Amino acid sequence: MNSIKQPKAWGFVMLALLASLILLPGCNRQDTPESHKEGAARTTPQVPATGDKDHSAEEDKHANHDDHGEEETAHAEEGGEDEHGEEVVRLSETEIREFGIELATAATAKLDQYAELPGEIVLNADRLGHVVPRVPGIVREVRKTIGDTVKAGELLAVIESRELADAKAVFLAAIEREVLARASFNREERLWQKKVTSEQEYLDARQVLAEARIARSSAEQQLHALGFSDASLKALPEQPDATYTRYEIRAPFAGTIIEKHLTLGEKMSGDAEVFTIADLSTVWVDINVYQKDLAQIRQGQRVVIEIGHGIPQVSGEIAWVAPLVGEATRTAKARVVLANPEGTLRPGLFVTAKVAVGSTAAGIVVPKSALQTFEERSVVFVQDEDGFEPRPVELGRQNATQVEILSGLEAGQTYVSQGAFTLKAQLSKGAFGDGHNH
DSSP states (O other): OHHHHHHHHHHHHHHHHHHHHHHSTTTTSOOOHHHHHHHHHHHSOOOOOHHHHHHHHHHHHHHHHHHHHHHHHHHHTTSEEOTTSOEEBOOOHHHHHHTTOEEEEOOEEEEEEEEEEEEEEEEOGGGEEEEOOSSOEEEEEEOOOTTOEEOTTOEEEEEEOHHHHHHHHHHHHHHHHHHHHHHHHHHHHHHHHTTSSOHHHHHHHHHHHHHHHHHHHHHHHHHHHTTOOHHHHHHGGGSOGGGGGEEEEEOSSSEEEEEEOOOTTOEEOTTOOOEEEEOTTEEEEEEEEOGGGGGGOOTTOEEEEEOBTTBOOEEEEEEEEOSSOOTTTOOEEEEEEEEOTTSOSOTTOEEEEEEEEEEEEEEEEEEGGGEEEETTEEEEEEEETTEEEEEEOEEEEEOSSEEEEEESOOTTOEEEEEOHHHHHHHHHHHHHTTSOOO
16 A cells, blocks of 8 residues: 555656746746847836936936036136126225226316316426536536436536636635634623723723624625535535635435536536426426406316326316416416326326306216216216126216216215226126126
8 A cells, every 4th residue: 555655646746846946037038139138128127207307317417507607707807797698897905006096976066157268387486496506617527417316415527627626715714714803802802801901902902803894794795695404504614625616516305306507617607507407206287268268267276287298188277377367379378287296297288177157956967987888888887796897878968077977876886986987898808708698
């Protein structure tokens, strides 16, 4: 019985193994190229869903935008756009000073009316000097020439003068006679007090001393007239005899030599004008006032001087109006004193003087130097938190120096009154210099 049941048990085991093999994945398929393709498809990583694709693209977009934003920020330092898309120039405080940009606050003002008059730049006669040697002599040294700038007391030339030596000799002799006369008087005074000598001898000694003092004072004043100071006279007895004939011609004040009339070895008279020195730090503008304008011209009026030829205009006030009218020209003179630190105002230049003779009420008034033309529009550069922005403006009445703003600029706003051209150049550089057109 056992030998018969054992084969049946093994049969069940074999059937179970066969069934498990049949149920294994892929065991019932043939090893064909199609099955390889299917297997490869099952082992390939899954592609992200549509939402994942959009998220990745968005990150790339943000990365590109950040790079582009850095480029725009760097570019905006010269000329670009603010957050509202407006043109703007950004400058540091140091650059504002270096470019000579001046700011002003917009406000209502009066618009001046001007009378145009001809004029001429002339030397300031109050700061003009004709240098003379004061003593005759022979020119031994010439230290300066035309165009040289000199300081007060600076040596210009040296002459050799016999007359000067005589004057020094008289002074030194007078000093010695005064010393002897004082000694004699002191002796006679002591003897007279002791009743040894008579009163007449004492009075004679006193008279001699007084005459010696007068002679010494006269000789001293003569040397003072030649330009010698007290210190130089005090040191004169200690100087060598060879220097007695040396006379130094020095500048009376600081200025520029505009004329020279001496040469080495030339004999000069005591009243010859050897140098002419002018202080050109200030000049006068003499304005010709016609009869019809005399009633409008008075001291203290503001004047704008236009010179032309590339020289900037300057402003001043009338300092003097002549009380007389010239017989030949039938005009009166009005004078303006101008500072000339750079030396650009040269005497002899003809000018046009615009004298403010009246004014009318106006809206916001700015100087013409604040206006610029940008993109075929008149603009004023206004400063705000973003930088300097060109604001288109509508113009109204104007005169020689000012213009009325009807719209585009409000009272209280800060604008560029001088140096606006520099900001316009910065905008143009930002717009065209690097290929970006804002």
